[in-house]
Structures are given as structure tokens and as C-alpha cells.
Amino acid sequence: DAEITQSPRHKITETGRQVTLACHQTWNHNNMFWYRQDLGHGLRLIHYSYGVQDTNKGEVSDGYSVSRSNTEDLPLTLESAASSQTSVYFCASGDRAGELFFGEGSRLTVL
Amino acid sequence: EDKVVQSPLSLVVHEGDTVTLNCSYEVTNFRSLLWYKQEKKAPTFLFMLTSSGIEKKSGRLSSILDKKELFSILNITATQTGDSAIYLCALRESYGKLTFGQGTILTVHP
Numbered sequence: 566d567a568e569i570t571q572s573p574r575h576k577i578t579e580t581g582r583q584v585t586l587a588c589h590q591t592w593n594h595n596n597m598f599w600y601r602q603d604l605g606h607g608l609r610l611i612h613y614s615y616g617v618q619d620t621n622k623g624e625v626s627d628g629y630s631v632s633r634s635n636t637e638d639l640p641l642t643l644e645s646a647a648s649s650q651t652s653v654y655f656c657a658s659g660d661r662a663g664e665l666f667f668g669e670g671s672r673l674t675v676l
Numbered sequence: 677e678d679k680v681v682q683s684p685l686s687l688v689v690h691e692g693d694t695v696t697l698n699c700s701y702e703v704t705n706f707r708s709l710l711w712y713k714q715e716k717k718a719p720t721f722l723f724m725l726t727s728s729g730i731e732k733k734s735g736r737l738s739s740i741l742d743k744k745e746l747f748s749i750l751n752i753t754a755t756q757t758g759d760s761a762i763y764l765c766a767l768r769e770s771y772g773k774l775t776f777g778q779g780t781i782l783t784v785h786p
Contacts, residue, residue: 596772598773598774600776605778607764607776608719608764608766609776610773610774610775613772613773615771655718655719659772661771661772662707662708662768662772663724664710664721664724665772665774667718667720670717
């Protein structure tokens with residue numbers, strides 16, 4: 566069965582360190598997205614990609630970057646982690662008109 | 677910029693009650709509105725609405741869209757404790773990207 570997986574599921578890091586969250590999907594979707602979820606804010610879009618070599622900024626992109634070298638993967642990098650980036654991160658994939666399929670989430674704590 | 681507002685932000689009911697969750701939106705070019713249910717982990721898809729006045733139904737859950745008044749509602753009848761979750765409304769304006777509301781936290785007590 567096709568799926569979307571995230572790793573690590575839990576991560577504790579220190580302020581200033583670089584962190585990368587992995588996202589891998591086997592749906593063969595062109596569109597992939599990274600959201601963060603914080604209490605009271607729902608899901609907010611960080612970055613997204615509509616295909617290989619395509620990346621776009623979402624509403625809360627500062628301090629984050631992504632790269633898309635193949636269809637299956639969209640890693641999210643925090644260049645220099647800050648306490649404000651403590652959150653639950655969800656990766657999602659989908660086609661242009663249908664539903665999005667979400668990964669199980671990665672809980673990141675920045676101390 | 678797209679805007680999605682859900683109400684109420686939280687709701688506590690007893691088993692058997694009927695609940696109505698609201699989602700209002702502002703958008704330039706509407707394509708679709710989606711509802712998701714989120715329990716402990718990943719959001720799971722419930723409904724996608726594209727046309728006004730056509731009810732989507734799945735068991736005890738139903739949803740309808742009003743494109744003139746720019747809102748959607750999600751109804752849950754005969755609630756059960758397993759309905760306790762965060763319900764998320766999301767708007768699609770263009771090519772796959774979804775804009776989410778804050779979510780409604782529903783708690784169903786036995």
C-alpha cells in the first residue's frame with residue numbers, strides 16, 4: 566500500500582543546531598507540503614513543492630528550507646533551530662485537486 | 677490572502693447529542709473546501725465539497741457548502757466518544773495547496 570512516512574517521530578535539539586526532518590511518500594504524487602501545528606493555529610503551511618526541483622514558500626517559511634531532488638522525498642531543514650520552532654510538523658502529499666494524505670507527524674522540541 | 681475561520685474553537689457534549697461545526701472563509705478563486713478529522717496523529721480526510729447545496733454524507737457525519745454566504749457546516753448526529761477529535765476545515769484556492777482553519781476541538785463525554 567502507498568504511504569507517507571516521516572522521521573524522526575520525536576526529536577529534541579538545542580537552540581542553534583541544524584535539524585532535518587525527512588518525508589518520504591510512495592503515492593507518486595507531484596505535490597508535497599510541510600505544515601506545522603501549534604495550539605490555536607491549526608495547520609500552517611511552511612513550504613511546498615509541485616514537482617522535482619520546484620519549491621515555494623508558505624505563510625511561515627522563515628528559518629526553514631526544503632529541497633526536492635526526486636518525486637518521493639521532501640526534507641525540511643531548520644538552519645538554526647529556535648525555541649519558537651518547537652512544534653509538531655506534518656508532511657503531506659496529494660494531486661492537484663484531491664485530498665492531501667498526511668504523515669504521522671514529527672514532534673520537535675528545541676531547548 | 678485566503679482566510680478560514682472555524683467556530684466554535686472547542687465544544688463539549690454528551691454521547692447522543694448532535695453537533696454542528698462551522699467554517700467560514702474568504703477566497704479569491706474557490707476550488708474546493710475539505711474537512712478532516714484529527715485524533716492523536718495525522719489528519720484523516722472526511723469530505724471534499726465543491727458545489728453549493730449538495731450534502732455529502734458518511735454514516736452519522738454530513739457536510740454542506742454555501743458558496744454564496746461563504747461557509748460550510750459539518751454535522752455529527754448521535755455523537756459517540758470516538759468522535760472526540762480536532763475537526764479541521766481547509767480551503768483550496770489553487771493547484772493542491774490547502775489553507776487550514778484553527779480547528780474545532782470536540783470532546784464527547786459518555
